[in-house]
Amino acid sequence: MFGVPVDAWYVWLGLSLASIALIGVGAALPTAPPPSAATAAETVDRTAVTAHTAAAELPLSAREIRLTPAAIGLRNDAGTTHATFAFGPVTPVVGTAALLAVLHGATPGSRFDSGATLCDAAASARERTPRWRRADDPLVVRHLVWEGCDVTLVG
Numbered sequence: 123m124f125g126v127p128v129d130a131w132y133v134w135l136g137l138s139l140a141s142i143a144l145i146g147v148g149a150a151l152p153t154a155p156p157p158s159a160a161t162a163a164e165t166v167d168r169t170a171v172t173a174h175t176a177a178a179e180l181p182l183s184a185r186e187i188r189l190t191p192a193a194i195g196l197r198n199d200a201g202t203t204h205a206t207f208a209f210g211p212v213t214p215v216v217g218t219a220a221l222l223a224v225l226h227g228a229t230p231g232s233r234f235d236s237g238a239t240l241c242d243a244a245a246s247a248r249e250r251t252p253r254w255r256r257a258d259d260p261l262v263v264r265h266l267v268w269e270g271c272d273v274t275l276v277g
Contacts, residue, residue, distance in 0.1 A: 156201035157184035163205035169263040170209040170274040187257040189214035213244040215277035225275040237269025
């Protein structure tokens with residue numbers, strides 16, 4: 123007697139709108155977790171801490187990546203995560219053909235005249251303004267020591 127009549131049209135309209143809203147909220151929830159920047163940073167740190175030449179590769183579940191000499195950021199539709207490197211600075215390799223070739227396994231002597239030129243190229247790469255870029259390929263890390271130049275390349 124004092125409740126809302128269930129056969130009233132506005133009750134059914136309200137319940138319908140509430141159901142549509144709940145379906146919309148459920149459809150907007152991400153289907154995958156955010157990418158793990160901490161795992162990527164650990165991979166970089168494990169490679170950077172070695173005393174000899176080492177390389178590592180890590181598949182990423184991110185859509186975009188942002189590398190700085192001190193940190194990594196990963197993002198996909200589920201969110202954005204960041205992590206800092208314990209051992210650094212590292213050299214983000216973006217847009218430099220010679221550093222990119224060395225990152226992917228070329229000998230430093232085939233791309234650079236000396237260790238000093240390798241260190242100069244790495245220092246120049248670390249000074250670039252970081253930006254978000256597509257993460258289509260796995261994260262590749264290479265630490266090398268050549269003619270007095272100790273550098274960790276990440277790309």
